[in-house]
Amino acid sequence: MNTRYGVGWRLVWYALNVITSEGASVMSTNRLPVVAGNGLLDRRVFLRKGLAFATIVGASSYLQEGVAQEQAARGLEPWMTQPGIGFSPYGQPAKHESHVARVFGFNFKDFENNGAAWTPLEHMQGTLTPNGLHFVRSHQGTPDIDPAKHFLYIHGEVQKPWKFSVADLLKMPMESRQIFLECGGNSNASWADDPVQKTVGTIHGLISTAEWTGVPLAYLLKQLGVKPAAQWVVATGADAGAFDMSIPLAKMMDDCLVALYQNGERLRPENGYPVRLIVPGWKAVLSIKWLSSLELSKEPAMSRNETARYTELLPSGQSRQFSSVMEVKSVITSPSHGMRLSGPGVYEITGLAWSGAGKIKRVEVSADGGKSWAPASLLSANLPMCTNRFRIAWKWDGKPCVLKSRAIDEKGTVQPMRDDLIAKRGKKGFYHYNAVVSWEVDSVGYVSHTYE
Numbered sequence: 001m002n003t004r005y006g007v008g009w010r011l012v013w014y015a016l017n018v019i020t021s022e023g024a025s026v027m028s029t030n031r032l033p034v035v036a037g038n039g040l041l042d043r044r045v046f047l048r049k050g051l052a053f054a055t056i057v058g059a060s061s062y063l064q065e066g067v068a069q070e071q072a073a074r075g076l077e078p079w080m081t082q083p084g085i086g087f088s089p090y091g092q093p094a095k096h097e098s099h100v101a102r103v104f105g106f107n108f109k110d111f112e113n114n115g116a117a118w119t120p121l122e123h124m125q126g127t128l129t130p131n132g133l134h135f136v137r138s139h140q141g142t143p144d145i146d147p148a149k150h151f152l153y154i155h156g157e158v159q160k161p162w163k164f165s166v167a168d169l170l171k172m173p174m175e176s177r178q179i180f181l182e183c184g185g186n187s188n189a190s191w192a193d194d195p196v197q198k199t200v201g202t203i204h205g206l207i208s209t210a211e212w213t214g215v216p217l218a219y220l221l222k223q224l225g226v227k228p229a230a231q232w233v234v235a236t237g238a239d240a241g242a243f244d245m246s247i248p249l250a251k252m253m254d255d256c257l258v259a260l261y262q263n264g265e266r267l268r269p270e271n272g273y274p275v276r277l278i279v280p281g282w283k284a285v286l287s288i289k290w291l292s293s294l295e296l297s298k299e300p301a302m303s304r305n306e307t308a309r310y311t312e313l314l315p316s317g318q319s320r321q322f323s324s325v326m327e328v329k330s331v332i333t334s335p336s337h338g339m340r341l342s343g344p345g346v347y348e349i350t351g352l353a354w355s356g357a358g359k360i361k362r363v364e365v366s367a368d369g370g371k372s373w374a375p376a377s378l379l380s381a382n383l384p385m386c387t388n389r390f391r392i393a394w395k396w397d398g399k400p401c402v403l404k405s406r407a408i409d410e411k412g413t414v415q416p417m418r419d420d421l422i423a424k425r426g427k428k429g430f431y432h433y434n435a436v437v438s439w440e441v442d443s444v445g446y447v448s449h450t451y452e
């Protein structure tokens with residue numbers, strides 16, 4: 001596939017026209033039900049019996065002479081004639097997939113290894129992020145923690161201040177939840193006056209989703225007895241900067257986890273091994289990694305991270321503070337910047353939608369720059385505070401156009417247009433950019449970032 005940046009985009013080509021010319025009883029694409037402007041199609045036609053089967057094939061793999069003849073003619077590949085390699089203690093991705101990698105950006109100079117690694121959203125499907133590709137945002141690098149020497153201290157406004165070893169925590173009752181983490185600074189390149197020409201992962205990849213397993217914080221705090229004066233919990237990590245943030249006690253009691261496992265295995269070092277906090281739906285800076293202390297207090301700590309950082313300067317000159325919930329958002333991951341459509345035909349548009357306020361109610365897609373919109377299909381497992389994947393079929397006629405997606409969450413909040421977000425929040429807020437993302441397709445099929 002001829003793509004820019006070597007993005008190996010797997011083109012989905014529904015070869016309906018080819019099949020039709022063979023006389024099979026299928027619709028031609030000309031008669032497919034169009035649900036919005038510029039060729040957005042009702043995806044259900046592909047799932048109907050008799051249509052779903054082999055219509056989804058690469059144009060090049062349409063077999064004129066039939067499967068058996070073609071297979072015989074090709075002969076045997078080396079791997080078909082000798083035993084493969086043996087077993088390994090910990091599996092690795094296929095060597096042909098080594099281009100699927102996080103992108104680093106060490107853009108802060110104050111501390112060594114203060115930086116981020118973005119998840120390559122353009123290479124991914126489904127909703128879960130493999131642990132090796134989970135985004136990383138660390139202010140002082142990844143500490144090399146010996147779990148036998150790591151403790152979680154819970155103190156302050158509690159009846160019984162307590163010290164938990166990692167072994168203690170591992171014996172406690174646990175919960176598992178699929179939760180996205182999104183850095184408050186995700187997508188912030190989009191505040192720039194001109195659209196940055198980078199891949200979807202490099203602009204929007206400070207979001208990842210994992211199934212986190214750990215001890216509900218409410219369980220721990222109830223055992224220790226919360227004193228009536230407690231209103232906040234100051235969480236601190238064991239990394240060199242003693243990274244700390246204040247979280248309202250009510251949120252901590254509601255749904256926060258002291259996480260030990262990430263997608264079924266123990267946390268990755270970069271993501272907080274051996275213990276991290278998970279604060280569902282709220283900006284990921286609150287999900288303190290390498291968690292070593294929880295201090296219950298009457299007031300927030302007013303730490304550097306919640307005053308000088310992670311606040312948003314508004315046009316009024318005032319700043320928002322404790323802006324916690326990650327607002328409703330979506331982005332088309334394919335086709336997206338750097339990819340190329342190989343020619344007119346039917347494609348699948350797909351992407352991710354999420355909201356820190358709960359579930360995703362609807363995702364709408366536009367193929368005509370926002371003039372008309374059609375609802376995309378969503379995964380039936382629509383979990384709150386978890387990414388949901390959307391998909392819709394689209395017949396591209398080969399003309400330049402702009403693709404957009406817009407999510408609506410269960411609270412009815414609609415993802416804002418860029419102009420509306422800027423009118424409300426200005427351009428200097430740095431954090432919480434959640435506006436509709438637009439990708440422009442040119443007449444030869446190249447996809448690039450646009451604000452149109």
Ligand SMILES: Nc1nc2c(c(=O)[nH]1)N[C@H]1C(S)=C(S)[C@@H](COP(=O)(O)O)O[C@H]1N2
Nearest residue numbers: 135136137138139183237243271284285289
């Ligand atoms: N101890 C500690 N916790 C931390 C950080 C950190 O630097 N140190 N970074 C925070 C920020 S800004 C984000 S966005 C998330 C990132 O989590 P991840 O690296 O597991 O994706 O961790 C948060 N927790």
Ligand SMILES: [Mo]
Nearest residue numbers: 137183184285
């Ligand atoms: Mo962050």
